[in-house]
Amino acid sequence: MVHVIVVLFILVTQVSAHRPCPKCGKIKVPYPLSTDENCGDPRYRIYCNNGALEFMSAPGFYYKILSISPKANKLIIKPPLIQENTCYSSDLDQGGLMLDENLPFNISTRNTVMLFNCSDNILLSPLNCSSSSFCREFEEVGEGCGCKGTLCCHFLKDSSMTSHRIRTRLGGCTAYTCVVDKQPGEPLESWNFGIELQWLPPF
Helix, strand or coil: CHHHHHHHHHHHHHHHHCCCEEEECCEEECCCCECCCCCCCHHHECEEECCEEEEECCCCCEEEEEEEEHHHCEEEECCCCEECCCCEECCHHHCEEECCCCCCEEECCCEEEEEEEECHHHHHCCCECCCCCHHHHHCCCHHHHHHCCCCCEEEECCCCCCCCEEECCCCCEEEEEEEECCCCCCCHHHCCECEEEEECCCC
């Protein structure tokens, strides 16, 4: 009898542990993502704040979640705002986007990152800082206008780079934005602005 009770308890615990969280606003929260200690897997913590789903970086900066693709184990967050007339990203004080390396999230390899207001030191890197860089197109519209004329570069976030950080700093580059799955020759109005993160499936 005791053995049966123990088995039932384990089964009930497993079922509750795999329970998906309720919607946040209009976005479904699939397992293993968790907005509460009573649903999802706590290692995959995201936040539902006033009906908006958000991802928190290691330093504690919140990024709005734009979409989730549960079958691909991916989500897309909104890049930080570039503050008007400063060419500073709103997460500059946190050093840009930094993920906790102890958690199961990382930055995917489908992100084209554009850096702005960079120091001359970046010219020693293999990044594309030429007049044909994608960043020059972004400078011509909206929030990118505040960075017009600064030294800017772009690069594809590939597997040889750190998958847990997009760095900004004074004395380096002070602003950035990102486009998911940028295609050659794709016009700016078709760019999918966002930062794609992927997560490792639960054990």
